[in-house]
Amino acid sequence: MRVTATKLRQNVYAILDEVLEKGIPVEIERKGRILKIVPAKKVSIFDRIPPAPDLIMGDPKDLMNFKLDWEKEWREPENLAAVAREFEARKRRAKKKRK
Numbered sequence: 253m254r255v256t257a258t259k260l261r262q263n264v265y266a267i268l269d270e271v272l273e274k275g276i277p278v279e280i281e282r283k284g285r286i287l288k289i290v291p292a293k294k295v296s297i298f299d300r301i302p303p304a305p306d307l308i309m310g311d312p313k314d315l316m317n318f319k320l321d322w323e324k325e326w327r328e329p330e331n332l333a334a335v336a337r338e339f340e341a342r343k344r345r346a347k348k349k350r351k
Contacts, residue, residue, distance in 0.1 A: 254286075255278060256280070257280055257282045
């Protein structure tokens with residue numbers, strides 16, 4: 253639909269409502285040039301997320317079972333046991349000091 257600036261001024265709200273409801277752009281002629289009123293495309297929230305090329309794509313369950321070679325050398329259970337022994341020893345020493 254094409255309207256003049258005068259007609260737009262007279263019916264601005266009705267024309268804007270029509271653009272929103274029908275989604276059809278309106279062209280306005282002003283000083284020999286054409287302007288358009290178009291409804292903005294609805295942008296998904298996911299379209300606004302910037303790309304992340306380093307993101308790992310896949311099933312999260314596969315990542316749970318992912319193991320690296322350094323885990324063999326890490327000896328986490330032994331390290332945790334040593335920390336637990338140290339913690340218990342400190343608790344015993346603190347208990348003796350209170351008596």
